[in-house]
Amino acid sequence: NIRQQFDSIQYDILEANIDAADADHLPYDSVNAAFYEIFYHIRAIENSVKRVADSAVLNTSTTTAVVECKPQIRLPKLEVPIWNGDPDTFNNFFALYNAAIHSSSYSGAVKLTYLRSLLTGTPRKLIENLNITDADYDVAYKTICDNYNNVRIRATHHLNKLFSFAPLSNEGVVDLQSFLDIFGTNWKAFLNLNISDAHDFIMFSLGFRCLPTNIRSSFERSFGQSDNIPTFEELIDFVQEQVRIKEIMTQTSVKPVKNASPAKHTAVHKSVLATSALHVSPSANTPSPQQPHV
Numbered sequence: 001n002i003r004q005q006f007d008s009i010q011y012d013i014l015e016a017n018i019d020a021a022d023a024d025h026l027p028y029d030s031v032n033a034a035f036y037e038i039f040y041h042i043r044a045i046e047n048s049v050k051r052v053a054d055s056a057v058l059n060t061s062t063t064t065a066v067v068e069c070k071p072q073i074r075l076p077k078l079e080v081p082i083w084n085g086d087p088d089t090f091n092n093f094f095a096l097y098n099a100a101i102h103s104s105s106y107s108g109a110v111k112l113t114y115l116r117s118l119l120t121g122t123p124r125k126l127i128e129n130l131n132i133t134d135a136d137y138d139v140a141y142k143t144i145c146d147n148y149n150n151v152r153i154r155a156t157h158h159l160n161k162l163f164s165f166a167p168l169s170n171e172g173v174v175d176l177q178s179f180l181d182i183f184g185t186n187w188k189a190f191l192n193l194n195i196s197d198a199h200d201f202i203m204f205s206l207g208f209r210c211l212p213t214n215i216r217s218s219f220e221r222s223f224g225q226s227d228n229i230p231t232f233e234e235l236i237d238f239v240q241e242q243v244r245i246k247e248i249m250t251q252t253s254v255k256p257v258k259n260a261s262p263a264k265h266t267a268v269h270k271s272v273l274a275t276s277a278l279h280v281s282p283s284a285n286t287p288s289p290q291q292p293h294v
Contacts, residue, residue: 006035018095084121087157090148108134151193152229158190159205203232
């Protein structure tokens with residue numbers, strides 16, 4: 001029917017808008033609202049005519065009032081894939097979700113219902129305890145953005161794919177295609193994040209991944225919850241400060257002096273007594289070794 005054809009065309013428009021630039025987007029929300037306003041108005045007239053006809057057949061004198069039917073919100077059929085937290089598929093999922101659901105005029109409660117139905121695994125657990133309300137949708141959407149739409153996290157994910165790629169040992173089609181899949185896809189995805197100084201962030205990432213875990217953790221704590229992208233210079237300054245701190249700690253550390261144990265005190269005391277005994281003057285009753293004993 002006409003409504004199914006309209007929904008099919010609207011879905012095609014959604015898919016086309018995802019791949020097109022913002023300036024080339026086709027109108028969606030306004031057309032959708034206008035169509036359903038006309039559609040339900042026609043249905044209201046149709047229902048009124050049927051009621052009048054039924055009344056005439058039954059020979060009733062009841063005047064049937066024309067009741068204006070308020071258009072009801074009806075979500076279009078969507079083919080948004082269910083997302084399980086895989087960073088490689090987040091961009092496609094999030095772009096389609098924003099175009100179809102988040103940027104629409106639907107209520108927050110309806111959006112949250114859709115968002116929960118399109119998530120599984122860890123992403124769903126992050127928002128599954130929220131109530132289906134307009135206010136909680138804002139909380140749920142922000143939670144997903146903070147955990148998965150962070151520019152630095154996404155950029156690091158794509159760079160790690162490049163850094164961890166093992167050198168090819170063969171020149172077959174499969175091996176070369178794997179090279180294109182990793183480098184071609186992840187490099188374009190990295191550039192699409194529009195980091196102001198992409199080359200500096202690459203240098204930062206190369207240096208950061210070479211540091212011990214505890215040093216990286218200290219850097220993150222010092223950097224705080226800022227959404228800014230850390231620079232290579234900030235990393236170098238931080239490591240230099242760590243070197244200065246450790247040098248000071250090394251120079252100022254004092255080894256504790258251990259006290260002699262009680263056993264050693266006892267041994268020393270006994271040795272002193274024995275030495276003293278050797279120097280005691282002989283008594284009067286003790287014969288002198290130089291005089292014969294009578």
